[in-house]
Amino acid sequence: MRADLQPRTSPRRALAQVEAFVRQAVPYEWDWVTWGAADYLPTLSEMLALRPVREDCDGRAVAAASMLQKLGYDARLVTDLKHVWVWTPQGETMGPGGRKFVESDQRGTRLNWAALTATPANLAYGIAAFPWTRELIVLLTFWLLLLRRAPRWPWALLGLAVLLDGWLIFRLACRNPWPAGLWDSVGALLGWGHVAAAVLIILGTGERRRSRFPHP
Structure with missing residues (x-):
């Protein structure tokens, strides 16, 4: 994937390419089928250990955020309690949802209580x-x-x-x-x-x- 991104690739194009790669490499599947639980947020290693690799929006977001961090982006997981996607200062990817309630990165987790509406x-x-x-x-x-x-x-x-x-x-x-x-x-x-x-x-x-x- 890194080879597909040229040094002058714009952030917008990089986000789009990462999203396209993850969507193709990680078919969508509900957590209750994959993990036997109503909801589960896997680590990247757990997801890659699956045969075949498959996940829902949170697992796909983990994969995309990990790839973007490797590429030097400040990538964070965010959710509106319905969907999980990836935020970066340059834009969002993996199907941005509604008003963010939870933002998570290596520094910790932050809550936006106004989004509880x-x-x-x-x-x-x-x-x-x-x-x-x-x-x-x-x-x-x-x-x-x-x-x-x-x-x-x-x-x-x-x-x-x-x-x-x-x-x-x-x-x-x-x-x-x-x-x-x-x-x-x-x-x-x-x-x-x-x-x-x-x-x-x-x-x-x-x-x-x-x-x-x-x-x-």
Whole structure:
């Protein structure tokens, strides 16, 4: 790769060439397929040990940042909690995402708390992208754990229906991997609203306590 970059190669062209090389050399694959985990940030050596080499946006960003650092660039990993890409003073590469929440380099990690406003939509995307069969198991387990002793089943089932409705909203309305637009934000708010309502309904389904005082 270094041989492909001439001494007078512009930073913009260098960033583009590194991105093109990484995208070709590292096919995209979800972490739950590659590592068996919902999300995993590998080291470069871990990624290169894979056969075949494959990774999602964070692993590709690690590879691109490592290459750019070898070429003399101040390359940093940044994320908006939905996507991971590479920042340099000369520009960004690996598909720049939305407002940066985390910036990481050899000097440490910095947080931009103002970017948390996009968190509901970004977390909703994670739910939308994860395998639905595994999520359904997690959702049903979550529902069972919320149930109180001797629940009132009509209300418990209503809570489950509302919870499923919120989950479907996430999966249908929040699948956009790029910076959240109006539809993503509205879908995320509706989805989280359904989840909150479902939790309140389910928690209110427990057996009513009898009053210690007799009714007149």
